[in-house]
Amino acid sequence: MRRYLFGMVAVLALGWQGLAFGAEKIPVVASFSILGDIVSNVGGERIAVSTLVGPDQDAHVFEPRPADVAKVSRAKLVVINGLGFEGWMARLAKSSGYKGPLVVASTGVKPRQMASEDGHGHGEQIDPHAWQDPTNVIEYVKNITEALVRLDPAGEAEYRNNAMKYTVQLQALDAWVRAQYARFPAEKRRIITSHDAFGYHGAHYGIEFLAPQGMSTESEASAKDVARLVQQIRREKIKAVFMENMSNPKLIQQLSKDAGVTLAGELYPDALSKENGPAKTYLILIRHNVEEIVAALGRN
Numbered sequence: 001m002r003r004y005l006f007g008m009v010a011v012l013a014l015g016w017q018g019l020a021f022g023a024e025k026i027p028v029v030a031s032f033s034i035l036g037d038i039v040s041n042v043g044g045e046r047i048a049v050s051t052l053v054g055p056d057q058d059a060h061v062f063e064p065r066p067a068d069v070a071k072v073s074r075a076k077l078v079v080i081n082g083l084g085f086e087g088w089m090a091r092l093a094k095s096s097g098y099k100g101p102l103v104v105a106s107t108g109v110k111p112r113q114m115a116s117e118d119g120h121g122h123g124e125q126i127d128p129h130a131w132q133d134p135t136n137v138i139e140y141v142k143n144i145t146e147a148l149v150r151l152d153p154a155g156e157a158e159y160r161n162n163a164m165k166y167t168v169q170l171q172a173l174d175a176w177v178r179a180q181y182a183r184f185p186a187e188k189r190r191i192i193t194s195h196d197a198f199g200y201h202g203a204h205y206g207i208e209f210l211a212p213q214g215m216s217t218e219s220e221a222s223a224k225d226v227a228r229l230v231q232q233i234r235r236e237k238i239k240a241v242f243m244e245n246m247s248n249p250k251l252i253q254q255l256s257k258d259a260g261v262t263l264a265g266e267l268y269p270d271a272l273s274k275e276n277g278p279a280k281t282y283l284i285l286i287r288h289n290v291e292e293i294v295a296a297l298g299r300n
């Protein structure tokens, strides 16, 4: 018995040492929760990802705190979406003294331009919400993989294997989304959300998304825009409008009242849900959004 116990203690001690010395994970910072999940899928066990803008939080109006400065200063790699989404990142990186690589995950994605809608804007504005098209996320995965391989060449085989498996899941997701929308005729494919976050999704799958607010939650919806949208909802007999997990629901609640249409629940445009919510990973988030959208299209 004593010998058996001694053996157990030795094994435990060795196991503990193995953990302590073998599992030094590389600290990586991702700018927002959806991107953090994508980075985790590529990095797997070799990295420890922390995100700046967490679940249910709005990256458009994010203000970094001292804890965020500390996270960035400890990071070996920082990953952002790009396309103008993280206007606050340059200053944050500077104040943290971060000197490592800054990976723009959307590099190579075809940017979607949109006429500025704030009433006094000129020319075009770039839409940052490229992740709402899963085929764009396949590009994100390539960029993240190359960055991790450069940073940690010993992990190359593992990163490439993780990326391959995740890409297969993204391709399957894309095919699934297409199949969900296939049964709706073109004239019924209209959805109202509060800010203009589904442009890439709509362009890829042939759904038209209308929103009283522009591409950033920072911009205010004008009374004129809201009135025009109410007219359109009535004219085109659109049956449902959506709230968003990270936006103020007041505007869309008012819109649903004015237009006399159903408030159809919540979409997840720019942030995951918390762990116990309906959109805790990117793959689950897209499925959730599409299921909600399909239910609303069924009422049109």
Ligand SMILES: [Zn+2]
Pocket: 060, 129, 195, 196, 197, 215, 216, 217, 269, 270
């Ligand atoms: Zn947004």
